[in-house]
Amino acid sequence: MSLISEFKEFALKGNVIDLAVGVVIGGAFGKLVDGVVNGVINPVVGIVTGKGAASALLDGVWNLGSGVLNFLLLAAVVFFVFVKPMNKLKAMTEKKKEESPPAPPADVVLLTEIRDLLKK
Numbered sequence: 001m002s003l004i005s006e007f008k009e010f011a012l013k014g015n016v017i018d019l020a021v022g023v024v025i026g027g028a029f030g031k032l033v034d035g036v037v038n039g040v041i042n043p044v045v046g047i048v049t050g051k052g053a054a055s056a057l058l059d060g061v062w063n064l065g066s067g068v069l070n071f072l073l074l075a076a077v078v079f080f081v082f083v084k085p086m087n088k089l090k091a092m093t094e095k096k097k098e099e100s101p102p103a104p105p106a107d108v109v110l111l112t113e114i115r116d117l118l119k120k
Helices: 001-013 015-049 055-098 106-119
Strands: none
Touching: 015 106
16 A cells, blocks of 8 residues: 555544544533633632622623634634535545455356356
8 A cells, every 4th residue: 555545544534533522622612611701600709709899791702702703713624624525525435435346356257157158
């Protein structure tokens, strides 16, 4: 098996693509969680303890909204640029494998020819 075909088989496995997408989405989700903690929870705790202002909470909610939008856009881009084309490529590869049945071995072909000649 050549190096290129081995790499192609490795790269087209679903697990590799899923792992890469998971890392990217996980990083974006981590930023989203940080935005919730820093933008909403910390200002609420500050207001309750008397050390914060309501304007910090409003700013945090605004930043949280932009963080959610950023996360959704990143998820859409990852889906349409990586996941969708890889699924289509995998489906094409599987269809190609199903369409071409394996050729019978040479001895089976020879025996089939002998059988057909004997029938005549």
